[in-house]
Amino acid sequence: MLKNPNGRLQVVCGPMFAGKSEELLRRVRRAQLAGLAVEVVNHALDDRHAAGRVASHSGLSIASRSVPDVRSLVGLVGDRELDLLAIDEAQFFGTELVPAVSRLVLTGMSVVVAGLCVTFDGRPFEPLPSLMALAEDVTKLTAVCAVCGQDAAFHQRVVADEVADASVAAPEHVGGIESYQARCRLHFGEQGGGSEVSSLG
Numbered sequence: 001m002l003k004n005p006n007g008r009l010q011v012v013c014g015p016m017f018a019g020k021s022e023e024l025l026r027r028v029r030r031a032q033l034a035g036l037a038v039e040v041v042n043h044a045l046d047d048r049h050a051a052g053r054v055a056s057h058s059g060l061s062i063a064s065r066s067v068p069d070v071r072s073l074v075g076l077v078g079d080r081e082l083d084l085l086a087i088d089e090a091q092f093f094g095t096e097l098v099p100a101v102s103r104l105v106l107t108g109m110s111v112v113v114a115g116l117c118v119t120f121d122g123r124p125f126e127p128l129p130s131l132m133a134l135a136e137d138v139t140k141l142t143a144v145c146a147v148c149g150q151d152a153a154f155h156q157r158v159v160a161d162e163v164a165d166a167s168v169a170a171p172e173h174v175g176g177i178e179s180y181q182a183r184c185r186l187h188f189g190e191q192g193g194g195s196e197v198s199s200l201g
């Protein structure tokens with residue numbers, strides 16, 4: 001592998017609804033305006049939006065490619081000399097993403113990775129914590145607590161069903177506002193929170 005010093009690893013993390021996808025889209029649009037070679041990748045598990053789009057909760061979206069795993073992601077990049085590779089929903093790729101992204105950055109490509117850094121049961125959610133440790137640049141965002149309006153670094157499942165281990169990517173965990181709420185530290189773990197902060201959407 002030919003090493004090139006220009007690559008940077010950027011991480012955008014936080015809980016659900018924090019604006020991670022919006023920030024990823026902003027960086028991608030900026031790079032496109034500058035005429036850079038950009039690829040946007042999403043995980044195939046994220047089937048909430050039109051196929052081939054990364055979309056935010058507020059409805060912004062951009063064309064993307066969907067891949068089921070890290071191997072396919074690396075295959076999609078191939079030997080193209082991208083300036084920016086943007087990866088959304090990084091939590092679904094698992095820990096294999098860490099060495100793969102490190103190798104790509106070493107070739108001179110900048111990689112921006114957006115994803116959840118905490119699970120719905122309040123544990124660090126790999127691979128984001130490892131990627132944060134290894135990145136040149138980390139942006140940690142918070143959402144608005146659905147109960148009190150304070151900064152929310154957590155989120156809570158609000159549907160009563162049996163789910164698999166929160167730290168493992170699983171189709172039954174995929175969901176949006178119908179299944180999860182942003183919560184501050186104080187209100188994380190409490191039930192309720194139905195419509196206390198009613199202007200969110």
Ligand SMILES: Nc1ncnc2c1ncn2[C@@H]1O[C@H](COP(=O)(O)OP(=O)(O)O)[C@@H](O)[C@H]1O
Binds near residue numbers: 017018023143182200
């Ligand atoms: N509790 C909330 N806190 C902040 N934004 C929220 C909340 N609920 C819905 N939103 C909407 O979600 C948008 C962010 O969406 P998105 O970028 O997809 O976030 P993420 O990728 O972090 O889940 C906000 O601009 C806002 O319109």
Ligand SMILES: Cc1cn([C@H]2C[C@H](O)[C@@H](COP(=O)(O)O)O2)c(=O)[nH]c1=O
Binds near residue numbers: 020121166170175180
């Ligand atoms: C908390 C949590 C969420 N998920 C799923 C739910 C959504 O499909 C995505 C996150 O979407 P967003 O763009 O960040 O809003 O991940 C999960 O798989 N595991 C969790 O612990």
Ligand SMILES: [Zn+2]
Binds near residue numbers: 149183184185187
């Ligand atoms: Zn709160």
